[in-house]
Amino acid sequence: MSLRTAVAAPFRADGSRRMGESAFVVALSLDRDWFSPDQAKRLVDVAASEGLLRRVEGDLEAQFDPAETSVPEGFRPDESILQERSTFERVLGALVEAGEDKQSSVAAVNGLQSELGVTIEAAAVLYAHRRGIDVAEHARSARSELR
Numbered sequence: 001m002s003l004r005t006a007v008a009a010p011f012r013a014d015g016s017r018r019m020g021e022s023a024f025v026v027a028l029s030l031d032r033d034w035f036s037p038d039q040a041k042r043l044v045d046v047a048a049s050e051g052l053l054r055r056v057e058g059d060l061e062a063q064f065d066p067a068e069t070s071v072p073e074g075f076r077p078d079e080s081i082l083q084e085r086s087t088f089e090r091v092l093g094a095l096v097e098a099g100e101d102k103q104s105s106v107a108a109v110n111g112l113q114s115e116l117g118v119t120i121e122a123a124a125v126l127y128a129h130r131r132g133i134d135v136a137e138h139a140r141s142a143r144s145e146l147r
Contacts, residue, residue: 011066091124
């Protein structure tokens with residue numbers, strides 16, 4: 001996933017899982033020239049909303065191991081990663097990251113939604129759970145969207 005890759009790059013370069021937010025923004029905007037500073041700040045917000053980053057006392061802490069995410073030579077993230085995704089899109093992303101086929105997953109989720117009469121988000125969480133994929137954070141979002 002390119003959002004995870006973009007988030008991992010500054011941490012990998014720094015050799016840590018925690019760094020100052022301003023250093024993170026500089027790494028993405030000036031060092032790598034991937035985004036403007038405002039876009040890099042937006043990326044921080046999106047990554048935090050998706051559970052990839054956590055703000056801790058003015059620092060950013062990766063909520064995954066950046067060393068386990070490769071940054072391919074010549075990688076350049078698309079600006080589309082700056083948009084927040086719905087819970088369904090996040091769960092679908094987790095499914096694809098786990099090796100599931102996107103089209104088959106969407107079809108299966110749609111089938112579950114029709115069968116159970118639940119929201120698309122709830123069906124996606126259930127499908128991922130049945131496939132053994134941890135989407136607990138997304139389940140909380142799906143549950144809150146039901147209210």
